[in-house]
Structure formats: structure tokens, C-alpha cells
Amino acid sequence: MEIAQAATPLPIATIAERLGIDPDKIEPYGRFKAKIPLRVLGSLPPRRQGRLILMTAVSPTPAGEGKTTTTVGLGDALTRLGEKAMLCLREPALGPVFGMKGGAAGGGYAQVIPMEDINLHFTGDFSAIASASNLLAAMIDNHIFHGNALGIDQRRITWRRVLDINDRALRQIVTGLGGVSNGFPAEGGFDIVPASEVMAVFCLATSLADLKERLGRIVVAQTLDKRPVTAADLGAHGAMTALLRDALSPNLVQTMEHTPAFVHGGPFANIAHGTNTVIATHSALRLADWVVTEAGFGADLGAEKYFDIVCRDAGLRPACAVVVTTVRAMKYHGGVAVEDLPDVDVDAVRGGLVNLERHVATMRDVFGQKVVVAINHRAEDAPEEVAAIVEACVRLGVPAVEARHFAEGGAGAEELARVVMRVAGDNAPTEPTYGYPLTDSLLGKLRAVATRVYGASDVSASSAVRAKIRRLEADGFGGLPICVAKTQYSFSTDPKLRGAPEGHVVDVREVRLSAGADFVVMICGTIMTMPGLPARPSAEAIDVDEDGEIVGLF
Known part of the structure; x- marks a missing residue:
């Protein structure tokens, strides 16, 4: 520093x-x-x-x-x-x-x-992304509070709030406590800002128009008859784009x-x-x-x-x-x-x-x-x-x-x-080869990455996860690429396995659709989308000295 x-x-x-x-x-x-x-x-x-x-x-x-x-x-x-x-x-x-x-x-x-x-x-930038994400969350709850014209199933709201600080206590929460005037009680949770779909959309967008179109495609919930509800259905994508414009x-x-x-x-x-x-x-x-x-x-x-x-x-x-x-x-x-x-x-x-x-x-x-x-x-x-x-x-x-x-x-x-x-060299680079064809099933794509890149022997998933994958494929999302969430410390899902482990099995714990970003997130092993602070966080060493200079940042 x-x-x-x-x-x-x-x-x-x-x-x-x-x-x-x-x-x-x-x-x-x-x-x-x-x-x-x-x-x-x-x-x-x-x-x-x-x-x-x-x-x-x-x-x-x-x-x-x-x-x-x-x-x-x-x-x-x-x-x-x-x-x-x-x-x-x-x-x-x-x-x-x-x-x-x-x-x-x-x-x-x-x-x-x-x-x-x-x-x-x-x-x-991160504050703008957090504001856009949390505006969408607020508009979901507000829509239900004022009559729920879209018929959103309160048990199938998938959109999560975000915060750019590690806080394990916010991974799973209950919102809407305190009576009728505060909305309806519901289970929810926070992710850290970089894990939000709005961040992914922000990074992949090619223009303001593309950003708005992608934000509108974000799927936030299902109706009682299991149809997807999008940010565009709620009329939120325009305001979200305004927050992200600059x-x-x-x-x-x-x-x-x-x-x-x-x-x-x-x-x-x-x-x-x-x-x-x-x-x-x-x-x-x-x-x-x-x-x-x-x-x-x-x-x-x-x-x-x-x-x-x-x-x-x-x-x-x-x-x-x-x-x-x-x-x-x-x-x-x-x-x-x-x-x-x-x-x-x-x-x-x-x-x-x-x-x-x-x-x-x-x-x-x-x-x-x-x-x-x-x-x-x-x-x-x-x-x-x-x-x-x-x-x-x-x-x-x-x-x-x-x-x-x-x-x-x-x-x-x-x-x-x-x-x-x-x-x-001087020649124009050729198109890269890829880890899997988009025609593979979602689980087939994960299996290809796991075996070709991670050295795994196979992948596994619970019956509930497999049912969610089948539902996504039936809804027309099977042709999307996958975004694997797993520990960074190992080729496996066990952070303690160093070197280049082989023959391990990659277990899918949860599946999330990122329709605006055009991929499906496969959450594997014990990885968390809202990290926690360590026993001695770096924050303990960060300060401002008498001259107003930040110290201890690095």
C-alpha cells in the first residue's frame, strides 16, 4: 500500500x-x-x-x-x-x-x-447493482401486497436480496414480520453482490438496450400454475436500467x-x-x-x-x-x-x-x-x-x-x-473449442466439465435437484450454458484436496436459473453465495491515520 x-x-x-x-x-x-x-x-x-x-x-x-x-x-x-x-x-x-x-x-x-x-x-458501480437488485425484490413484495394480479406463488419466489459485505447471518432470513402493514412473512436470503444475476447481466450486456432487455428476462418467481414471472412482468426493468445507466x-x-x-x-x-x-x-x-x-x-x-x-x-x-x-x-x-x-x-x-x-x-x-x-x-x-x-x-x-x-x-x-x-502470433485467433455442446442436457454439460476439467468420474444430484433441472429444460432453458459454483481451492468440491485429484464425484446441491444472463447456475458441494468473515477479518487491520490516509488495506 x-x-x-x-x-x-x-x-x-x-x-x-x-x-x-x-x-x-x-x-x-x-x-x-x-x-x-x-x-x-x-x-x-x-x-x-x-x-x-x-x-x-x-x-x-x-x-x-x-x-x-x-x-x-x-x-x-x-x-x-x-x-x-x-x-x-x-x-x-x-x-x-x-x-x-x-x-x-x-x-x-x-x-x-x-x-x-x-x-x-x-x-x-457495486452500489448501483445492489440498488437495482434490491429494487426488484421490493417490487415483488409490493406487487403481492397490493393484490398480486400476476398470481405469484409466495412459496416459489426465487429472487434474493444482495449486499456487498460478507455476512453469514443473512444467508437465510424471514421477511415481512410485524403484522399486516409490513407485508407477508416469507423465507428469503441475501447473496453477495458479485453473485447476483444483475451483476452477471451487467457484465455480459453489450449496450443499454441489451442491458434493459436482459434485465426484463430475469425470472423472479412462479405463478400458482407454475408459469415463470419476470422482471418485465413486474415493470421493474426500466427503473433497474436507470439505476445502472451510469x-x-x-x-x-x-x-x-x-x-x-x-x-x-x-x-x-x-x-x-x-x-x-x-x-x-x-x-x-x-x-x-x-x-x-x-x-x-x-x-x-x-x-x-x-x-x-x-x-x-x-x-x-x-x-x-x-x-x-x-x-x-x-x-x-x-x-x-x-x-x-x-x-x-x-x-x-x-x-x-x-x-x-x-x-x-x-x-x-x-x-x-x-x-x-x-x-x-x-x-x-x-x-x-x-x-x-x-x-x-x-x-x-x-x-x-x-x-x-x-x-x-x-x-x-x-x-x-x-x-x-x-x-x-500475427494471425487472427481462431474460435475457441468449448467444454460441451449447448445441445447437451444441463446435467450432461456439468458432467462434461466435471470429467474433462475437474478430473471427476461423475456428477450426482438429489431427486429434488434433478426435478428442478427437468423443469428448467421443459420450460425451454435446457440449451443454456452452465455456471458452476464450487470451491476455488480444489478441482473437487472438497477444498482440502490439493494437487489434481481424480475419480471424485461432483454433487449438485442447488440449481438457479439466470435467464437474463443466459446461463444456469449449478451450486456444488458446500460453496456459499454469501460468504462469512474469517476468525480474524482483514477489517481489524484497516484504519484511517491522523492525516486521513487509509492504512492496513493490503
Whole structure:
């Protein structure tokens, strides 16, 4: 955090001008961040589309792999090499900031700034998404209170309220207590904002008109005769669009080395699709020659959804995928305890390489991507440990590059940038292959992801879940892709299973329709869509000093 606060950013108008955007047409939020109106982006002159690089990673560990940090480092390195580069990152949610991980804007000398603003409220996008979600919830209850003309079955309301703070006490609640004037008692609950369907719609929408149409399709309940009730039926989608109008414009910031970055849209690829907005990515590809974006958590989660949901929906075609790993991560997946990770252990590195190998195979063999492995250097890494990772990548037939951007900024990732440019090549990228055909049944799609990506032997589901899936298919939603919600810490649904487990069974606990986002959410294992705070939340260390500076955020 001290490094970020010591940086000297350029005025955001200067960053916009470097991109070819008239600085008089941006909407500044202070001196160092701004929204770029959709009308401005829509009027950009035609140019050759840039090359899209997808940043993903191995299964996350308590040590942290630095996927966002590597994304920033690669973008800065491309800029240092004279390339016109831009980043497309996800906005951090407040829940993890105050919960387990602190800040989420990169680290060391590879950060986007202003770091404190990005991590705390930023330009208010998440508040707008929460307001739109909760307006819809209020309009459902209000419709029933004033006569229920649509015949909504109060037992089959599926819409949940949202909050951008981790609060396990709100997972299951009862609303409407206190008598007739307060509505009707009903079971309900809260999700965290990034897990909401409004967030997914926001990230996948291509325009204001598309946003409104998608919001109108959101299914919130069933009638007494089991017909779906939508936000459009309630007349809510117009007002929801009004709340989201300004938020839909991408947020422009910069790295510490002044590489421009759109930070826009939701995180959480464990319980959502977890990528930045389609509008931001498409716009960046019109503004820069190289666009580096990230998908949340490991390649089994964020990258799988990036291809099976986002690329399918938005026509995006990555030219190359970078898989981030660390020596520490390989030792952790090789069975080393967290407190022993600083110790040199080449055998443990080799033991954990199965995790990296499966993620590389997923990118290359399932989704047809050219792959580069980035080894995010840490000071305690021994040369022989790094060499073990490089040797494994040679056997896999993919290049591996040790990068030192955390300590050296873009200069430490120049070799990574050169390799990425070489691997990406000059030819237009081809359409990716996908994890499953859309013609498969919903359970068949999950089985394909579980067996091809997670190494599972099969999937399981209760009779109630199977009945819900059959109902969705009968209602015409069987052709949608799936969004799997599961633990990020393992290929399985058991967060304690490290490495690359095989033969496990993926159990579906719950199924939710996201008709506006055009996917079906499969909630597997014990994953929660409203996280809780840990025993010692990061919030305990966050404060404001006597000079008004935020401290303890990262």
C-alpha cells in the first residue's frame, strides 16, 4: 500500500488522451479515475482490433499466486516494449477486502491506482447493482401486497436480496414480520453482490438496450400454475436500467507505470462467471493493440466460464492464455504445510506440478488455446525449484518464463511479454473449442466439465435437484450454458484436496436459473453465495491515520 501511495499518477485526462479519447468527453471522478461514456466509446473511429490475452492461474493457495499482479506486470512490460497496451480488470468486492484477502488491485510495483479508491467504493458501480437488485425484490413484495394480479406463488419466489459485505447471518432470513402493514412473512436470503444475476447481466450486456432487455428476462418467481414471472412482468426493468445507466460506462484508471486500465465488473469466479464487462473488453480492443484481461481463480473456474459463457456470448477470441503459478503454489499442492513453504523443497515442487499440468491441459486441450506459463517470482524461490517448473513445461511443450514484476514492475516482465507476443502470433485467433455442446442436457454439460476439467468420474444430484433441472429444460432453458459454483481451492468440491485429484464425484446441491444472463447456475458441494468473515477479518487491520490516509488495506 505504501508503494501505491508513493506513486505519481498522471491526470486521468492525459491517460484518456493517450488512448485517443477526447479528454473533454470523459466523466472524471476526481483527478485520477473517470468513466468513459458509452456514446464516446460508440463514436470511436474504426481501427484494427487488438489482440486479447487471457490471464488465468493454478488452483489458488493461501500464499496467493498474483494473477492480477501478473496481469498488471505484463501490461506494463508491453508498454515498455513500445506496444499500445491496455488492461481489463475486475472490480474488487468489499466483502473480501474486509474479509480474507485485503486489497485486490495488484501488488508490489505492479498495481493499478488509486488503489484505495478501487478497493473501497470506487465509482459506485457495486452500489448501483445492489440498488437495482434490491429494487426488484421490493417490487415483488409490493406487487403481492397490493393484490398480486400476476398470481405469484409466495412459496416459489426465487429472487434474493444482495449486499456487498460478507455476512453469514443473512444467508437465510424471514421477511415481512410485524403484522399486516409490513407485508407477508416469507423465507428469503441475501447473496453477495458479485453473485447476483444483475451483476452477471451487467457484465455480459453489450449496450443499454441489451442491458434493459436482459434485465426484463430475469425470472423472479412462479405463478400458482407454475408459469415463470419476470422482471418485465413486474415493470421493474426500466427503473433497474436507470439505476445502472451510469455504472455501465467503463471505469478508466492507470497502472503505476501509466498503462491505461478499464476496471469494470464483477469478481468471484467461484460463485459467478467472474470476468470484467464485455463492454470494457470490446472497447479496449478498439483502443489498444494488446489487451490483457483476467478470469477469476484457477483455469477450472474463471477460464472455463470465460470460454463456455463469455466467449460464446460475446464473440471474444483470445490469442493466448497465460497460466500463472509460483514455486510456493507448487509446494503447497505437493503437500507442504503453509508454515513450511519458505523452505527449499524441489521434490515437493515436482509433486505439486500435477496441478499446473492439468490447468495447462485444460487451456490447450479443452479450449484450444496457445499457452504460456508465468512463474511469479518470490524472493525466497531457489533456482533449482524454478528449474523444476521450467523442465515440466518443456515436457508439456509450453514455454515458461520467470517474471519479477512484483519487485521490478514492468521491467521484470519484459521477457514474459516477448514470449506472449511470439506465441500469440500475427494471425487472427481462431474460435475457441468449448467444454460441451449447448445441445447437451444441463446435467450432461456439468458432467462434461466435471470429467474433462475437474478430473471427476461423475456428477450426482438429489431427486429434488434433478426435478428442478427437468423443469428448467421443459420450460425451454435446457440449451443454456452452465455456471458452476464450487470451491476455488480444489478441482473437487472438497477444498482440502490439493494437487489434481481424480475419480471424485461432483454433487449438485442447488440449481438457479439466470435467464437474463443466459446461463444456469449449478451450486456444488458446500460453496456459499454469501460468504462469512474469517476468525480474524482483514477489517481489524484497516484504519484511517491522523492525516486521513487509509492504512492496513493490503
